[in-house]
Amino acid sequence: MKAAIVTIGDEILIGQIVDTNSSYIAKALDKIGIATYEMFSISDEKEHIINTLSYFQNKVDVVILTGGLGPTKDDITKKTFCDYFEDELVEDAIVLEHVRNLIEGFYKRPITTINKEQALVPSKAIVLFNKMGTAPGMWIQKENTVYVSLPGVPYEMKYLIDHEVVPLLIQKFKRPYIVHRTIMTYGRGESLIAEQIEVWEDNLPKNIKLAYLPAPGRVRLRLTARGENEEALGIALDMQIKALYELIGEIITGIDEDEAIERVIGNLLNGKKVTLALAESCTGGKIAESLTAIPGASSYFKGGVVTYATASKINILGVDKALIDEFSVVSEQVAKSMALESKRLFDSDYALATTGNAGPNKGDARAEVGTVFIALATPETVYCEEFNFGQPREKVIGRAVNKAFEMLYKEILKN
Template sequence: MKAAIVTIGDEILIGQIVDTNSSFIAKSFDKIGIGVFEMLSISDDKQHILKTLSSLQNTFDVVIITGGLGPTKDDITKKTLCEYLGDELVYDEAVLAHVTQLIEGFFKRPITQINKDQALVPSKAQVLFNKVGTAPGMWMEKENTVFISLPGVPYEMKYLVENEVIPRLIAKFNRPYILHKTIRTYGIGESLLAEQIESWEDNLPDFVKLAYLPSPGQVRLRLSARGNDEKQLQIELDKQVEKLHQIIGEAIVGFDDGETLEVVLGKLLKEKGLTLSTAESCTGGKIAATITSVSGSSNYFKGSVVSYASETKVNILGVAQELIDRHSVVSVEVAEAMALGVQKLMQTDYALATTGNAGPNKGDADAEVGTVVIALATPNGVYTEEFNFGQPREKVIDRAVTKALEKIYKEILKN
C-alpha cells in the first residue's frame, strides 16, 4: 500500500502557515498499515494541479489532497478535479441542506450563492460528509488510484480523516501491519552510537528497519517492522530491543514518543519520593520549563531561581561576591555555590545549577563562547562538570538543558 499526500495552497509555499495536515494524515495512515511515500505542497494553479495528479496516477494506491475547497474564486480544487476526471459538478442536496442550516441557523444570515456552491461536488464522487464545516470531502477513483480531496482547515480535515477516510480505506484495502518502537538514548552522539550498535544493526531481519533521529543531546532509534503477522512483528521488535539494551543499556532512558527524558525523570523522582529545584543562569529557566511541562511535576519539583544577573546569584542564592570576583561568574566554583544555594533555599533533595556563556558574544564572562558549567547538588555532595557546546546560542541552551537532566537522571539511578 502506497500513498501520497498533496497540500494545495500558496500560503504554505510562501511560509505563511506551517503544513501540519500532512503530519496528521501520515500518522493516521501509518497506524492502519498504509505507507506514505511522498508529500507534495503545490500552488493554487490549475495546470500545476493537473500535472501533479497525472504524475501520481497509478503510481500510488491512494492520493489524498487537502486545501482549495473554500468558497472563494482562488479555491479551484473541485473544478480542477472535475477536469482531470472528465466529470462535472452537481449539487449534493444533503450538503446543501447542511450548509443552509449552518449559515441561516447558526450564523443567522441569509445564504448566498457562494455559500450554496460549497455543496457542488463531482457527480461521480462519493461525498464525505463534513459535520464540522461547510466544505465536504470527496472520494474519487480513476483506474488504480483513489483520489481523496479534503478541506485544508485542520480541524475539518482531522474530523474527515478519522470519521470518513480511515474507515473507508480499511474496508477497501488489504493492508500489512506496520509497528514501530522508538528507543530514546542520551549522552551518546549519533556517530559513536552507530559504531557501538553496528553489528546489531547489520543483523536486523529484512522486515525490520532502523532510523536514527538525532537532536541536541539525544538520539532516538526508531525500529519499524512491516508484515502480515502482527503478533510475530511485536515479538521480533521486543527481541531486538532486548538485544539493544544489552549493548547500550546505560544510554537508554525511555521508549516511544511519550517517554521523553523529563517524563522518565519525573517518574523516577516520584517513585523514590525525591524533590528537585534549579538555579539557572545561561539556560534562563528552560530547565524548569522542561520539567514542569510534565503533568504532576509539582509532586517533585519545588521551584527555580533564574539568576541571570550576578547580583541575583549573590542576593538570592547566597553566592559570595568574592567567589565570583576570584573565579569568574562562569566557573565550577560559582556553579557549585548556586546549586547548594537553591538546594538550601528550596529544601530539596537535589538541585541543578547552570552558568555559562551561550553567546554569540563573549560579554563580561572570561569563559569562551559555548561554555556551560552544570552543577548537581545531591544529599551526598555536589558534582560539577564543564562543557563547551559550541554555537549557535539556541544549540548551547538546548544541549545544556538535556545534559543537566541527563546528569540527575543517571545520578539517581546509581542510588
C-alpha cells in the same frame, strides 16, 4: 501500499506557516500499514494541482491533499478536482444544513452565498463529513488511485483523518503490517553507538530495518518490521531489542516516544515522591518547557526561573554579586549557587541550574563561547559539570537541555 501527501498553499511555500499536516497524516497512515511514498507542497494554481494529480495517477494507491477548500476565490481545489475528474459540482444537502447550523447557530449571523458554496462537492465524490468546520472532505477514485482532499486547517484535517479517512482506508484496502519500536538512548553520539552495535545491525533480518534519529545529546534508534503477521513482527522486534540491551543497555532510557527521558524522569520523581525546581540562564526556559509538555508535571515540578541577565541572578535568585565578580557569571560557583537558591526558593528536593555562553558573543562572561555549566542540587549535596558544546547557538542550547536531563536521570537512579 503506497501513499502520497500533498499540501496546497502559497503560505507554505513562502514559509509563512509550517506544514504540520503532512507529519500527522504520514503517522496515521503508517499505523495502518500504508507507507508514504512522497510528500509535496504546491502552489494554489490550477495547472500545478492538475499536474500533481496526474503525476501520482496509478503510481500510488492513495493521494491525500490538504488545503484549498476554503470559501474564498483563491481556494480552487474543488473546481480543479472537477476539471481533472471530468465532473461537476452539486449541492450536498447534509453539508448545507451543517454549514447553516454552524453559521446561524454558533456564529449568530445570516448565512451568505459564499457560505452556501461550501456545500458544493464533485458529484462523483464520497463526501467526508467535517464536524469541525464548513469545508467537507472529498474521496474520489480514478483507476487504481484514490484521491482524498481535506481542509488545510490542522484541527479539521486531524478530525477527518481520524474519523473518516482512516476507517475508509481500513475498510477498502488489505494492508500489510508495519510495526515500529523506537529505542530512546541518552548521552552517547550516533557514530559511537553505530560502532558498538555494528555486528548486531549487520545481522538484522531482511524484513527489519534500523534508522538512526540523532538529536543533540540523544539518539533514537527506530526499528521497523514489515510483514503479514503483526504478532510475529512484534515478537521479532522484541528479540532484537533484548539483544540491543545487552550491547548498550546502560544508555537506553526506554522504548517508544512515550518513554522520552522527560517522561521517564517524571515517572521516577513521582514514584519516589520527590520534586524538582529549575534556575535557567542560557537554556532560556527550554528545560521547563520540555517538562511541562508532559501531562501531570505539576505533581513533581515545583517551578523555575529564567534568570537570563546577570542582574536577575542577583536580584531574583539571590546569587551573591561578589561570587559573580570573582568567578564570572558563567562558572561552576555561580551554577551551584543558582541550583541551591532555586531549591530553597521552591522548597524542592532537586534543582537544576544552567549558565553558559551559547554565543555568538561572550556577553558578561569570561568563558569561551559554547561553554555551559550545569549544576544539580540533590537532597544531600550540590555538584556541577562543565561542558563545551561548540557552535552554533541552537546546538549549544539543545545539548545543554539534554545533558541536564541526563545528569538528573542518572542521579535519581542512584537513589
